[in-house]
Amino acid sequence: MEYAGNPVHKRNPGDFGLTPPAAPSPDKTLCDGAEIFEKARAQELLSEGIRRGLVSAQQRGKFPQNVWAVTATGIPLEAQLENHVKGTYHGYPLASNDPLREKVLEWWEDK
Template sequence: MKDRKAGKRTPRFFRETTGRKDDGPACGNGRELRKQRDAAILHLSRCREYNGLLSPLWRRFMSKYTRAVKGHKRKISHDKELGAQILQKKPRYIGNPHHKRNPGNFGLRPPSAAVAGKNLCDDVAVFTREIAQKLLETGLRRGFFSTAVCNGWPRNVWALSAQKIPLEARLDQDSGTYHGFPLSENDPLYAEILKQWENSDE
């Protein structure tokens, strides 16, 4: 199979991943084939055995398809009094379709549009706005929100799911609404939240 734009042969791995058995011109839904190819790259980047065989150059290329951990300088406030004041301002959990496989009752448009590489609320059984809102309020009540604020609203709020997985809610602009997702295990705050959550009281 050849790339129409570049005129180059597609590697054998991608031909097998997309189910193509011939080397003829690309046909059908090109966007769908690219999605399948990107999903295959993401899968390989998470495979420990395969990563051990990757050259540094190839590993660098693959890194663009993995979720990068941003905001590593985030700090937890632990100020419960400030958290109580923020709760009085009625923060709301809205959600983001990019972190949803199941639309639940969030009323988003589109209802769900899961993106490869993004952590999904479905993986921690957060399917309703009521559950997400309760987690947001619990995090604020325990003081698990960022020291960085925007117009009086903390940029990040953290909580722990029923499965003991750390969650993060991010401020949508400066409106007091949030969307969230489970943290990746390689996030610097993952272990810190697990350790400190049990020692905190509401």
């Protein structure tokens, strides 16, 4: 499993190597708000979410469709599987009005 990123969730492309480098979409939450500018940090959060078992029951191939994590500053994140053959994900902060937000915070603390 690998974090790949997605340009629609980035204002600042950081070191993600995205094409296009950054293409923020007005209807998407941005990783910039969670202060995730380094691919290695995004990978750490993805790995920690999997380690803690914060994964969806839905699988695509051998990978979970979604993985959740929480930043050190308490921002809940969701990663979504982009390529079920390669196991690549992109992620984003959960919107403030997303009902899953509180659940992810609870799960993170419980695990």
